[in-house]
Amino acid sequence: xxxxxxxxxxCLTASFAIAETPVLTVYAPxxxxxxxxxxxxxxxxFEATCECDLQFVTGDVLPRLLLEGERTRADxxxxxxxxxxxxxxxxxxxxxxxxxxxxxxxxxDWTDDVFLPFNWGHTAFIYNNTKIENPPTxxxxxxxxxxxLKIVIQDPRSSISGLALILWVKAVYGDDAEAxxxxxxxxxxxxxxxxxxxxxxxxxxxxxxxxxxxxxxAYHIIAENDQTKQAxxxxxGHYFMVELAAQIAGTDQPELAQAFMxxxxxxPFQSIIPEGNWSFPANLSSDKLPTGFDQLKLPEKVLFYTxxxxxxxxxxxxxxxxxxxx
Amino acid sequence: xxxxxxxxxxxFGGAAIAVLLTLSLGTLIAVLLRAEAISGFGRPEWAAxxxxxxxxxxxxxxxxxxxIPLARALARRQFPGRSALITLLGAPFILPVIxxxxxxxxxxxxxxxxxNILGFPLDIYGLQGILLAHVFFNLPLATRLILQGWLAIxxxxxxxxxxxxxxxxxVARTIERPMLIEIVPGAFLVIFLICLTSFAVALALGGGPxxxxxxxxxYQAFRFDFDLSKAALLASAQFVICAIAGIIALRxxxxxxxxxxxxxxxxxxxxxxxFLRLQDxxxxxxxxxxxxxxxxxxxxxxxxxxxxxxxxVWQAALRSIFVTVIATTVCMAMSLSLAFFVQNIKRGKxxxxxxxxxxxxxxxxVMGTGLFLILFPMMDPSRAMLFIxxxxxxxxxxxxxxxxxxxxxxxxxxxxxxxxxxLGMHGFTRLRYLYLPRLRRPLGFSAGLIAALAMGDLGxxxxxxxxxxxxxxLEMYRLMASYRLEAASGAALLLLMFSLSVFWIFDKxxxxxxxx
Numbered sequence: 001x002x003x004x005x006x007x008x009x010x011c012l013t014a015s016f017a018i019a020e021t022p023v024l025t026v027y028a029p030x031x032x033x034x035x036x037x038x039x040x041x042x043x044x045x046f047e048a049t050c051e052c053d054l055q056f057v058t059g060d061v062l063p064r065l066l067l068e069g070e071r072t073r074a075d076x077x078x079x080x081x082x083x084x085x086x087x088x089x090x091x092x093x094x095x096x097x098x099x100x101x102x103x104x105x106x107x108x109d110w111t112d113d114v115f116l117p118f119n120w121g122h123t124a125f126i127y128n129n130t131k132i133e134n135p136p137t138x139x140x141x142x143x144x145x146x147x148x149l150k151i152v153i154q155d156p157r158s159s160i161s162g163l164a165l166i167l168w169v170k171a172v173y174g175d176d177a178e179a180x181x182x183x184x185x186x187x188x189x190x191x192x193x194x195x196x197x198x199x200x201x202x203x204x205x206x207x208x209x210x211x212x213x214x215x216x217x218a219y220h221i222i223a224e225n226d227q228t229k230q231a232x233x234x235x236x237g238h239y240f241m242v243e244l245a246a247q248i249a250g251t252d253q254p255e256l257a258q259a260f261m262x263x264x265x266x267x268p269f270q271s272i273i274p275e276g277n278w279s280f281p282a283n284l285s286s287d288k289l290p291t292g293f294d295q296l297k298l299p300e301k302v303l304f305y306t307x308x309x310x311x312x313x314x315x316x317x318x319x320x321x322x323x324x325x326x
Numbered sequence: 327x328x329x330x331x332x333x334x335x336x337x338f339g340g341a342a343i344a345v346l347l348t349l350s351l352g353t354l355i356a357v358l359l360r361a362e363a364i365s366g367f368g369r370p371e372w373a374a375x376x377x378x379x380x381x382x383x384x385x386x387x388x389x390x391x392x393x394i395p396l397a398r399a400l401a402r403r404q405f406p407g408r409s410a411l412i413t414l415l416g417a418p419f420i421l422p423v424i425x426x427x428x429x430x431x432x433x434x435x436x437x438x439x440x441x442n443i444l445g446f447p448l449d450i451y452g453l454q455g456i457l458l459a460h461v462f463f464n465l466p467l468a469t470r471l472i473l474q475g476w477l478a479i480x481x482x483x484x485x486x487x488x489x490x491x492x493x494x495x496x497v498a499r500t501i502e503r504p505m506l507i508e509i510v511p512g513a514f515l516v517i518f519l520i521c522l523t524s525f526a527v528a529l530a531l532g533g534g535p536x537x538x539x540x541x542x543x544x545y546q547a548f549r550f551d552f553d554l555s556k557a558a559l560l561a562s563a564q565f566v567i568c569a570i571a572g573i574i575a576l577r578x579x580x581x582x583x584x585x586x587x588x589x590x591x592x593x594x595x596x597x598x599x600x601f602l603r604l605q606d607x608x609x610x611x612x613x614x615x616x617x618x619x620x621x622x623x624x625x626x627x628x629x630x631x632x633x634x635x636x637x638x639v640w641q642a643a644l645r646s647i648f649v650t651v652i653a654t655t656v657c658m659a660m661s662l663s664l665a666f667f668v669q670n671i672k673r674g675k676x677x678x679x680x681x682x683x684x685x686x687x688x689x690x691x692v693m694g695t696g697l698f699l700i701l702f703p704m705m706d707p708s709r710a711m712l713f714i715x716x717x718x719x720x721x722x723x724x725x726x727x728x729x730x731x732x733x734x735x736x737x738x739x740x741x742x743x744x745x746x747x748x749l750g751m752h753g754f755t756r757l758r759y760l761y762l763p764r765l766r767r768p769l770g771f772s773a774g775l776i777a778a779l780a781m782g783d784l785g786x787x788x789x790x791x792x793x794x795x796x797x798x799x800l801e802m803y804r805l806m807a808s809y810r811l812e813a814a815s816g817a818a819l820l821l822l823m824f825s826l827s828v829f830w831i832f833d834k835x836x837x838x839x840x841x842x
Binding site: 028030031033034035036037039056057058059060062063064066067068071073087150155156157158163188189190191192193194195196197199200201203204205206216219220223278314318321322325326 | 370432435437529545548552636699703792796800805806808810
């Protein structure tokens, strides 16, 4: 009986201990929160400072948030990008991040006071330099390449990188975007639902080039010591993709959510990004990047649509894409 | 049957129907209720419906047409390794979509084995690619369903046919054709419905947006436009197609009148001519090559990765086994209840079978969203991820189980029902001594199929995954999404081996003491 009372007491203390630790719930994409993404390391680093329990809830962040609306359990979200933030902002669920973004390590200026960037990259076509000696050096060259140069891309309706691609083409070709797609069409081996299928087809040698990011070769260089995967740099410029975080205005943990916002641009968080999310950190000087990142080929010119421009153009860009490829 | 047993059957059957309706129509209604505006069907939506109907019809037609000679060949030949081959042939069906795509491309792609042998690149991207993939997935399933029909023919009929000097043509006309008329429409229907919700395969091998299926249009409505009413409308279109196809198929299927025979070993005296042996041999070998070569590509790709797989992948595998056990248990309970329910009601049998089909015709995305909307006010849906995965898989696999169990039960009742009545065998005794021993083969087959399906499915959890409790397929996708393609191939191989093992164990269990 004595031991039972003791055990019961132990259970009680244990549950009190759990109850006393405040929980910060952050919605994140599946790749972000998984063991192979940056989530676990960020969780550890943040919990060391906050005396709280940071929990990533993974899944489709924006659709989930839109479904939940005001009743959301999220205190903060991470992993949105500018091509969808107009829709997210319209919900009115978010509160300002309160960070100084005047001196970030990004190629564009950032003035948004709600969505806070934490990493970035550009869309790019990746090729294997043992198979292609002279990759296209411009979008025009890609369009005019022989039709047996095969690329795989992702569907803008189901993939965020696919959406970035149609905006990239729109940014380069403007009103001639549909004609550009028509020219590219014979070179498009196929279109996949997500990035993984495309990338798998590329690494299997089925396609010559794949739509991915300028930072993709970093994984092969650092983790596999493989120098053969390279981004083809186009002189018209590359579409800038930035990933964002924001806090929820109606959170029941306002201090913790704010603490998390304050944490994002600090070095402990930022230094996890390069090899955790294979992207450029938004606030980390280049000398602190891991070796390997210095070998990445990067565009001189960056193309970028603000969220309002992206929101205004995406339906038109999708229609042009569909008409040209059908 | 005694009134009490009949009440139990009604209760269990009713509960099973309620679960199925909640998962299919209930989730759809949940999505509709959350929708803000009402949107209509435009030209792109109709185009998606037309394309979906076309590819699903062709895929099902080809799969079933090829499955009939293959099932016949497997039914009338005995050879070493036959049962291993039948098990292996089930493998494509349980592969995760992304693994199957890469496996097919490794063989039939422009840099695939065949292109390299021929010296010029094959072009599989287009309708031909979609059909290739869908036949690859579904030929084995169609073959198994039709083979069940063949094995269920009482051997006395073949004996009698032999003693009357029937040729194989006579046997086909008088014995096999009536069986096919009963079985084939159902097999066609389930494959049609599976292809109806195809999306990732159709897009990747279809070569682009010309291959836009209804499920992709739902995805667009949901993720690109966030238009829930359009998503729900498209999902309803899928149900309407399912209902029409179901009515046509179930009307075409003519149940056989069960006669009283004994179930014994089968020897096919009518099929001993060298020509027929050669014909069957060629059919079996060609099908085996078509189905097993892409699988061996999956195995070869996976071998190097198996060694470098982290502990968490093995943990995910254990979790998947847990999901599988639950899904199989739930599905067996539901399908047995429903099979007895169908057996015991006089009218509306077709409706019960129809309801069971709704779950395969349901859009996984809409089902997942609906479940999320239903659960979210009560709890964190991520916490229920494993259970939801199990339940949805149980519902999806139910029609297969039902298709195997209902005819078998009718056969048993027709043959032994009166005898059992006269002996006063009712309730549990009747279940234990009459039904279960004779249902062993269809039960084992269905359990194996459900288990394998549940093992490989990712299904409805795109909105809510649990970062700390991934199943094996989810873990595989995560490895891929973080560039670890080799480890992902290893995980795919592991998945394939586990799925085949559970399928084999259950199927074998169902064939213990069975002579055929």
